[in-house]
Amino acid sequence: MELRQLHYFLTVAEELHFGRAAKRLQMTQPPLSQQIQQLENELGVLLFKRTKRHVELTKAGTTFLEGVTRTLEQLNQTIDSSQRAQRGEIGKLEVGFVGSATYDILPPLIREYQNQYPNVELKLQELSTPNQINELDHQKLDIGFVRPPIQGDAITSEIIHETPCILALPKHHPLTKEKEIQVSMLQNQPFIVVSRNIWPELYDDIVALCRNEGFSLQIKQEATEYQTVIGLIAAGIGIAIVPASMKNYSVKDVVYREIANANLTAKMAIAYQKDRLTSEAGNFIKLIRKLK
Incomplete structure (x- = not known):
């Protein structure tokens, strides 16, 4: 029995x-x-009564028609699901992130991804950058939101977001009287x-900033x-x-000030194994590049 024979039978049964x-x-x-x-x-049954004028x-x-209809519907659903899986529209995506990513780029990205791909199971894990790289190496994460630079021969990374740095002080600190901090x-x-x-990277930049001013x-x-x-x-x-995105993390008794001529920035990168990028992860990365 061939699939095309079932389609032939269904068409004759309909007409x-x-x-x-x-x-x-x-x-x-x-x-x-x-x-x-x-x-x-092949079936050993008569499916149609035929006369010169009537079928x-x-x-x-009739019994065979009911079964064939169900079978073809299930087959079409299976084909559709397979095609959607290949396009990354259904499946699972494991994403790691550093906690500070939740104060700028991550929330709108997650909302938009879930709007576009509601049938993808999205799993999020808050992990430090080193732990994310380890999870990526062991294929336990698909994508990581990390702080560069990234070490690892199998890991690909790209900067997706950059934000200036500012000074955070206790509310009653003397420097809060200054509009801008030297x-x-x-x-x-x-x-x-x-x-x-x-x-x-940011640790070294802060140390260098102070050293360039003549102090440690x-x-x-x-x-962490x-x-x-x-x-x-x-x-x-x-x-x-x-x-600067930490200003979105509203905490009582903390104030923020600009630092004059500091030129310090905090970079966010995504990291992934390019050779094992799933369709779900590929769609996620495309969305990141579109929204950044």
Whole structure:
């Protein structure tokens, strides 16, 4: 039994006329009649009662029609699902992110992706950059939102977002009286920083900024994410240079000031294994590039 024979049978059953059915199928009547007869012989049942003027389904034909209709509907659904899976419209996407990504680029991106691909199961994991690279290496993540630079021979990365850095201070710190902070004013101030192994590029940039002004950065406390940094600032532990997007992280007793001529920026990158990029991940990356 061949799939085309089922389509032939269904068309004849709908038309109850071999001539009209043959026309719909864009074939001549004799080959169609032969195919139906061959199907009947294979099944061992008579599907149609035929006269010179009339064609009707037999009882066996009616039963077979019900089954064929269900089968073809299921097959069409399966084909459609397979095609959608290949296009990345259904499936699963594992995304890692650093916590600070939730204050700028990530929320609108996730909303838009879910609007466009509602049948993709999206799983999000908050992880540090090193942990995301490890998960990507072990194929446990499809895409990571990370802080560059990225190490790893199999990992591809690209900068997708860049934001200026500002100074975050406790509410009652003397420097809050200044409208704009000069770098020289940061000398001897207790700093809270995100650890170098978590975000080496920005850490080194901050150290270099102070060194270029002739003093060393006084590190009072290190943290793994900027949410923690902001919390420690609110507690009066010290001050910090943070991405401007952290102003969206509303915390009482923390104020922000511009730093004159600092030219510090915080970069966000996406990282992925190019050689194992799924359709779902490919669609996600296209959307990132469109929205950035």
